[in-house]
Amino acid sequence: VVVVVVAGSALSTRYYAATATVEISPDAPHILEFNEVREVGAGAQWARQFQAYYQTQYEILSSRQVLGAALIRLQDEHAIDLFAEAPDPIGALRGHVEVQPSHETHLVKITVELPDPDQAALAANAIADSYMAHNLSKTLQATRDAETWLTTQQEQYRAAKHDRDAELITFRTEHELLTGPNDAPQPVAHLQRLQDSWSSVRANRVRLEGQLDALDRLDRAGDVEALASHMAANNEVIGERMKVWQELAQEQQQLLQRYTEAHPKVVEATAALAVARTQLAEAARVELAGRHASLRVVRDEEARLHGAIDEAQDVVRDMGGTLAELELLEAEAERTEAVFRSLDRRRTEVGLAQAAASNNVSVLDRAVARDNPVRPRILLNALAALVAGLLGGGALAFLVETLDASIRTGEDVERWLDLPLLAFVPRVDGKPLQQWMSRPGRGAIVHALPRSPVAEAVRSIRTSLQLARRSEPVDTVLVTSTVPLEGKSFLSANLAAMVAMAGGRVLLIDADLRRPSSHKLFGVDNERGLADILRDEASLDDVVLKTEVEGLDLLPAGRTDDPAELLDARTLQEVLDGLSRRYAMIVVDSSPVGLVADGLLWASVVDATIMVVDSDRARRGHAARTAQQLRAANPRVLGAVLNKVTLNGSRRTYAYQAYVRGEPTAESA
Secondary structure, three states, X not given: OHHHHHHHHHHOOOEEEEEEEEEEOOOOXXXXXXXXXXXXXXXXXXXXXXXXXXXXXXXXXXXXXXXXXXXXXXXXXXOOOOOOOOOXXXXXXXXXXXXXXXXXXXXXXXXXXXXXXXXXXHHHHHXXXXXXXXXXXXXXXXXXXXXXXXXXXXXXXXXXXXXXXXXXXXXXXXXXXXXXXXXXXXXXXXXXXXXXXHHHHHHHHHHHHHHHHHHHHHHHOOXXXXXXXXXXXXXXXXXXXXXXXXXHHHHHHHHHHHOOOOOHHHHHHHHXXXXXXXXXXXHHHHHHHHHHHHHXXXXXXXXXXXXXXXXXXXXXXXXXXXXXXXXXXXXXXXXXXXXXXXXXXXXXXXXXXXXXXXXXXXXXXXXXXXXXXOEOOHHHHXXXXXXXXXXXXXXXXXXXXXXXXXXXXXXXXXXXXXXXXXXXXEOOOOHHHHHHHOOOOOOOHHHHOOOOHHHHXXXXXXXXXXXXXXXXXOOEEEEXXXXXXXXXXXXXXXXXHHHHHOOOXXXXXXXXXXXXXXXXXXXXXXXXXXXXXXXXXXXXXXXXXXXXXXXXXXXXOOOOOOHHXXXXXXXXXXXXXXXXOOOOEEEEEOOOOOOOOHHHHHHOOOOEEEEEEEOOOOXXXXXXXXXXXXXXXXXXXXXXXEEEEOOOOOOOOOOOOOOOOOOOOOOOO
């Protein structure tokens, strides 16, 4: 082992590591005195949510978007087509990248391992630069959106200001009034108060529309986390659901480090995360709907004040006072100019924020090429191989026993399935029986070769069945298994034949409507059968067929495109009741229980069940669930038959040769 490991390590490709260190600050540095417009979370302003924010940044660092940008940067700046021949270059790069945060710091190490040390350093630096660019772009996007909206509003109020100023100049010119009086009449003062209130409400409405415009963009973009984070400070429900989502996301990431995406634990964690995200989205949208309702209230108040202003204006006009009209025009012009100047000032601030954009991510140490390979570590591998060789020899037998999940012995059946063992059915290794098994329409082996080991095993099952009938009637028996190819159809046919050979009429029902096989075993037609009876399109006399075994009849499966629609417990019970009046014993061969529920439905209507277990294919956990399901459907499970048992040549053998000396064994497929 040591020689092989050392030789393999010496001949394997050497990989060199390069590490770039970036700092992700809790917030970007403030260059300007006013607050910059930012996408929620872009500057890490999550107050009590730093842990979730940093976990998100670690995922972004190794995301396809950042790694893809790094590959483009390597090609454009250094003419390096890294993993160009791979089907998925980004996925290939991801397999060589490790993102490792430094404990209790804001530092993150980006390590790349490649066969070329220079390329490893360039790749690590390209990833760091691409991540910085991605973070800055996300920060600036909200600023660009706000600037666009402010520009639109500013142009509208610029035109409104021009109109108000023109109206005021025209009025003063027509009435030869260059200035107004210092004191206004009471109706005019009331009108001014209404106009001041309307101006305040209107400004509040413009502010709310701006906030909701940004939140609506997040909602339309489906950015639930950003939307919820923006609202968490003012909504305890969202804050609690955000915390639950973050904990589930962290749990999912921990599971992904240990298991694949298809692992049941990962699938369960992913489903829980999806439910938490849905609940978070619902709470965020309820809060968003509430804010929209508040906006509607403000708009209603604005409309009410506008109506009150119209009424006050009518009063002033009824006075016929030129001065009142002058004051009205002046106040309107002042309000329009105030809103325009506010929009102009905010637009200037947003423009400066965009020009002086700051980034909360910076490169602390750039990666440099190293001459010493990080793997393979020949000495370490040799020591590990030596230790493994010493420990492995002693632990091999124990591990084989522990990790072997198959069911091979009677003790395994009783321990894992909690069922008695009815019989062992041996595997084929005799040439005469192999020739018989290859013959189409061969019938039952117990009838053709009654002294074979298989026949002896089936006789044991028949004996168990006879003993069971002493305590209470067993007129209908289900033979099923966990998965296909465990030998249930073979065993059900031979059990039915063995019972018929002992005397009495026996019916074998092929209830595996999905993959019927009994008609092939007996060489008969499958055009009509059980499916036609369940559809009430044929009688029993039309579909029941004779076999070569005296006293044994066969009810083939027939043909159907949708077996599930034909099967229900009441109909199956009626069919069995009708057949029980004609036959002393009915053996039912159903679909595997581990794949579809057909077998459980049959188990609920028969008198007893026999479970077939393939000693090679069956797995303990799966077979144990099948046994548990069968007991739940019908507590009377007679036991299990261990099929395809190897007689000699394995560590677990059963001495059938002493039982039937000189005769070949049988295939129990």
